[in-house]
Amino acid sequence: MTIKSRAKQLIETVHTLTASACPPHETTLICVSKYHSVEEAKEVYQAGVRHFAENYVQGLLEKKEAMADDIVWHLIGPLQSRKVKDIINHIDYFHALDRLKIAKEINKRADQPIACFVEVNVSGEESKHGIKEEEVIDFIKSLTDYPKVKVVGLMTMLPQGVDVSEQHRLFGQLRKCRDQVAEEHLPWAPCTHLSMGMSGDYQIAIEEGASFVRVGSAFFQ
């Protein structure tokens, strides 16, 4: 199967799942093109995908330069503070905010408010990334000092090897955490979105209310 036809299938699957989810909701399919060439990413584009993600600053800038202007760009990997200035005004969404130091640098370098997801470690495993669930509200409250950081939602990545019932539970937990943040009605944190689900678990994530799924290998296998 070609990349283009596989991409069309994925678009269709996401569409079907969002329509049958309870309650029905919108999910945006993001193509994570990080290990793939511009040519391969362009095939996905031709199938109709308009949201692309990269993990690294350089990879994103190269693809953005080579691809169409109507693409929405997501940076999903952790960002080092010295790299913020190189990328922050070239992206539409940043998915991995988990440190005040980065928020401070974004605030300093961004020309306008940046749509950010706060990364949450819902599984509690020893992980390098993500804020503990119980610290999310305090972290987001402390972002009041950085008006260019706009918290549009929460993001998570599940550890590998988690079974389906555990996937449901952990994605559901992120959803509840998102609802709690939204109820704070902080002007800088509308927090209406959920960025969750990758190739191995995006179907479950959609059932649990994902607004963005970040799918890589399933496009290119």
Ligand SMILES: *Cc1c(COP(=O)(O)O)cnc(C)c1O
């Ligand atoms: C690589 C990556 C993905 C996509 O993973 P696949 O398993 O290839 O779908 C999604 N989110 C993040 C943060 C990633 O680093």
